[in-house]
Amino acid sequence: MNDERKTRLLESFGRSKIMQLFGAEVTGMDEGYFEITVPKQDFMARPAGMFNGSTIASLVDVSSGYAGASAKPEDSYFTTVELKVNYLNPAIGEQLVAKAQVIKNGKVLTVVRSDVFAVSAEGKETLAATSLVTLMQLSKKSPDKQID
Amino acid sequence: MNDERKTRLLESFGRSKIMQLFGAEVTGMDEGYFEITVPKQDFMARPAGMFNGSTIASLVDVSSGYAGASAKPEDSYFTTVELKVNYLNPAIGEQLVAKAQVIKNGKVLTVVRSDVFAVSAEGKETLAATSLVTLMQLSKKSPDKQID
Amino acid sequence: MNDERKTRLLESFGRSKIMQLFGAEVTGMDEGYFEITVPKQDFMARPAGMFNGSTIASLVDVSSGYAGASAKPEDSYFTTVELKVNYLNPAIGEQLVAKAQVIKNGKVLTVVRSDVFAVSAEGKETLAATSLVTLMQLSKKSPDKQID
Amino acid sequence: MNDERKTRLLESFGRSKIMQLFGAEVTGMDEGYFEITVPKQDFMARPAGMFNGSTIASLVDVSSGYAGASAKPEDSYFTTVELKVNYLNPAIGEQLVAKAQVIKNGKVLTVVRSDVFAVSAEGKETLAATSLVTLMQLSKKSPDKQID
Secondary structure, three states, rough: OOOHHHHHHHHHHHHHHHHHHOEEEEEEEOOOEEEEEEOOOOOHHHHOOOOOOHHHHHHHHHHHHHHHHHHOOOEEEEEEEEEEEOOOOOOOEEEEEEEEEEEEOOEEEEEEEEEEEEOOHHHHHOEEEEEEEEEEEOOOOOOHHHHO | OOOHHHHHHHHHHHHOOOHHOOOOOEEEEEEOOEEEEEOOOOHOOOOOOEOOOOHHHHHHHHHHHHHHHHOOOOEEEEHHHHHHEOOOOOOOOOOOEEEEEEEEEOOOOOEEEEEEEEEEEOOEEEEEEEEEEEEEEEEOHHHOOOOO | HHHHOOOOOOHHHOOHHHHHHHOOOEEEOOOOOEEEEOOOHHHHHOOOEEHHHHHHHHHHHHHHEEEEOOOOOOOOOOEEEEEEEEEEEOOOOOEEEEEEEEEEEEEEEEEEEEEEEEEOOOOOOOEEEEEEEEEEEEEOOOOHHHHO | HHHHHHHHHHHHHHHHHHHEEEEEEEEEEEEOEEEEEOOOOHHEEEEOEEEEEHHHHHHHHHHHHHHHHHHOOOOOOOEEEEEEEEEEEOOOOEEEEEEEEEEEOOOOOEEEEEEEEOOOOOOOOEEEEEEEEEEEEEEEEOOHHOOO
């Protein structure tokens, strides 16, 4: 994955209002792979303190979209077709990390698995959720509209 | 559904930080049914203007949880086991409405369908997404911890 | 839905080897709707006697494909993109009936919900499973290859 | 995994009528892992020759159930709660192999991923589908009823 491609994805990510709200950072990126880390905020937590299902589903959606985009050589415009999350363990920790990996990079449809981990203050990762996401590539767009 | 039960669910909903962030309102409630309406905000929108998939998935999760709780005679504590959303039409509109209906109210597991509609300024509803959500009842808790 | 269209779908269904194995009958058909009924056979049953999950998933898949085809004015060739089944109640009965309804008839993707009922000897229907299925239309084919 | 446990799972598998119909063989087994191989038969094929979606979904269901059982130290009785399959590539080949791996072995719920490969005459494997399956452990049963 060349640097220009990475820069463009990072710029797109930087413009995302929901990722700004989440205080999200890109902590990994490669062809077909995208990783997002968010620190806990009040609106992300259940009363008992763990991350809620909405926040996890949001990270699944966004990380999968960027992983799909990272698997294409050119800027591409995707929409989420469907999204399936299995919540596996209580998401207890200070941060959430979503690690999204493309498992099928098709012409029309792209399928991504995003695993979401809760990370404790000591850095211990617990697999909170796994998922399968189907994206559809809509069409090629002008450079300033593409990935977002 | 008696008034005391409704009041308790509304109070629980009122305490939800993520629903406060969303500016969400409960616009319908009955035994096994829960409806949430949110006005559009910047962080909910894709660059092209429609609601994003994360916001829709969040409403699916929250509306399903409350629908599940509304189907039980007493306060209950649920966790989302898994969540599946199919995005059907672009969510173009000023508001999102999630209408969650319990389709199986089991002893351990509850299954809910939440349909999410985009509502135009003129009040026209478009089905943006449908879903299936599985909830697990964890155990009965003290009154002030239950539903949230 | 005109009679010629119905006849072609029935002929296609009649050629399906797996539906022959199941002893399946088409018990309802309309634009965007397809209903299949199967009598219980040994290989469909769990040791305790109810229909097994494999048989239910198979009926979901096949009924959804034909419902998708029935929503198109011309013969179309579909592949299943993804399939999600929630098993709701023990499938106790003598027959299974799958009722598949298109909920989104898109240009590229079609989304179908198929509800599967177990039917007792007295004709009582129990909702055994619900589902969401995404189909992709591949391309238009010559008449004898289309729907199958 | 001790030999007695393996023997009991193989015996249970041997009694399965649907696996007999499929001509299925157990080609791998370990704690939390179960692998099934089936040779192609007419009823498993689409007109164009690849394995159909029903057969793949059936293998996902059965392989996941046995993987779940293999993760428990004692005979256990499971029911499938929900099943989600993503079809990734045309299932072209002479055999299908389902490789099911437990990803969460919970007290009540077990979550399994089953990857299904089409195998060519030359032994080349193509990933045809991936899946997520949720199983619920019902209760402990008498030895002759357990796993089936």
